[in-house]
Amino acid sequence: MIVYEKEDTYVLIAQQDHARISGDLMAAWQEELLGERISEVIQAAYEHDRSWAGLDVDPIWNDAAGRPYSFRDFPPNIRFLHYRHGIDELERINPYAAVLSSLLYTMLAERADTPETRAFVSREKGRQANIQAELGLYMETLHYHLNALVLCDELSLFLCMEPPGTPIRQYEWFASGFVYPQPRGCGGRRIKAQWQGDHVVVLSEGPFARPVDTVLAYKEVCKGETKQLGIAAAYKQAELRSHRVRFLVGEVK
Template sequence: MIIRHESSTELHFYRQHDHGIISGTLATYLQDRLLPFPNAVRDQWLTAVRDHDIGWTELDEEILWDEEKPEPYQFEHYPALAKTRAYERGINQVEKQSILAGLLCSMHLSSFFEGATSLLPEERNFLNKEHQRQEQLYLQQPLTKDQLDASLHLLQFCDHLSLYICQNKPGSYKINEFPWYKEGFAYRSGALRNHPILGWWTDENRVVLHPFPFKSSVNVLMPYKRLEKEGLHPNNINDRFHRASVEYLTVQFAPIEEEDVWQKQF
């Protein structure tokens, strides 16, 4: 679950797979010049983008409470055993649809642990198993190593674009954004002269990106639920969550226009 502290009195909850579906929607609008793979595998790549978090579906049916905070567990700090099992379950599901998509999801989810100075035993076990899977699947898919790496980076860009609207309060000033995005997105492409892509909110329903990676403006609907913090505790959070109505955040990703004086956001 992606959870944002909307205010001092309110939490917003976004299901992981809902966010993944939005990533997949955004991916369908990318300019053709950004796609590092032949058109024959485009649908397989889109499957990987859309379903990269499908393993969270079961976990997001029940909210776990972090007694140390105390507050609901964010996805970054979710208990390692349950999280890595969900990752593996999701990769298995995707691999049944497409070997290439399964490989990309495995690479994406493994990247969260690679380079870590220390890992829990369950994280190390997950990483080792996925490296073995990747070696096997690589031999069964059509892309070169360079194409595969570029396809992964583009998947991760779509992932972060969708996360951007979940982790930031709509309309936020750049200085108040989640730390991952204050200096732009990590994705680089020679087609965009390797410029970092910057994003910022112009109002509560519009995000501009520059350079602009899409064929046209893209409108998305992100489902979420809201809960009041007052009186929230581990014994009532799931009941309150399941009774809460689904709401929708409407966001347009658009190219910069003359009136978007983005410097004031910093």
Template sequence: MVVTENDKEKILLFEQHEHAKACGDFAEAWRDEYFIEKKKRDEVVYAIVEHDNGWIELDEKPSLNKKTQMPYSFINYPLKPKLKAYTNGINRVEDIDNYAALLCSLHFSSFFEGYTNGRGEGFLKQERRRQQRLMEKLNINKKDRALQFHYELLQFCDNLSLYLCMNTPGVAKKNEVNWFRSGFSQKFAFNQYQTISAHWLDEATVALSDFPFKNEVTVSINYKAIKKNHLINLPIEYEQLPVHQRTVSIVKG
């Protein structure tokens, strides 16, 4: 779940799989001439759309963090069930497509690269074994140029969609979520590997400093809003809440 505070009274909840659908829209809109190894495009888009499907069951029944009195988000969700969700999601993708599963595995294992405190160590070992097995089956290696591009594309689409969910629409650049204030970390050949940054033009429009899409892209992301004084019964209340949409157009900066 992507959790944001709308105001002093309400919390906005974006299910991970809903945010991933917008990621897929971005991948579909990527300019053909910027897409490396176009024959894999369907597999890459599938990976991007489905990369968060392991969260579906958890997000259907969100839970309350008793310490913060806020719903658990994807950031602070308890590690054991989160890692199980990651594993289940990658398994589901692998049942359909090996290359898409490789991309998803690389994406989730990147969260734990460099850890020295044991958090996620077992998951990382598990996914490195999976990656080796899949790369042998696909006859590619981790330094493959196309694989690197597809991996960066997944992460960029993921971050751009999170940017839309986590920020208040229309927010000034200086007040954005600090994850994205300095731009996105993914780099691409089409703009000579320069940092791509985003900023809100108004409450329904975001501009990119470098534009990789065929045309202006408009996405709608479903979410629910819950009053803070209703959080005590979060799982029951959540099921009954109406669905809203955040609709945003991505344009040239």
């Protein structure tokens, strides 16, 4: 669950709804840049957070922080168990999407050196080696696809982690922009994003063949109701809302 706080409410966005935005972005990526396995890469973007599907049905309360748990602080013993099961499911459907999802999760997990992350990373590296050997993957292409997934994931998080229209300088993670991957081992360039009103995000440049129209689905839960009903019940009865957003390339000040 992605969570941010307003004065009287919490805004909660299910990870699968966040992943759908990632998929919409990847589906607009220039095909000649993605090269091979286009449909599998697009599916990876849409499905990379399927591990959270069960966890997001009933959000839970973080007593220490005094707010709902989000993906940033969710208990690791539960989180990594679901990560593994979600990637297991994806591997049965699409092994290439599974290896991309696994690589994304291990990259994030390696930022924290804990017993839980070490065990998860060790297990997933075994999975990655097996899939790479089975499919005979070209590593340069795999890494480009992974970096493309990271960009789509982060642009979606840009939509989800703060209210629409928030100035870029107020973002904890994205104030310095995003890495725009370049094919054929050329590294990456940094691009900037900026809200233009509440429904348009302008990118300084990008790999997309067209403007990307997507929908941000969310629930807004009153803080008073979380105290009366508990976060799970308050979330369940809250209305599912939607907010239209378009990504396009233009001038970023």
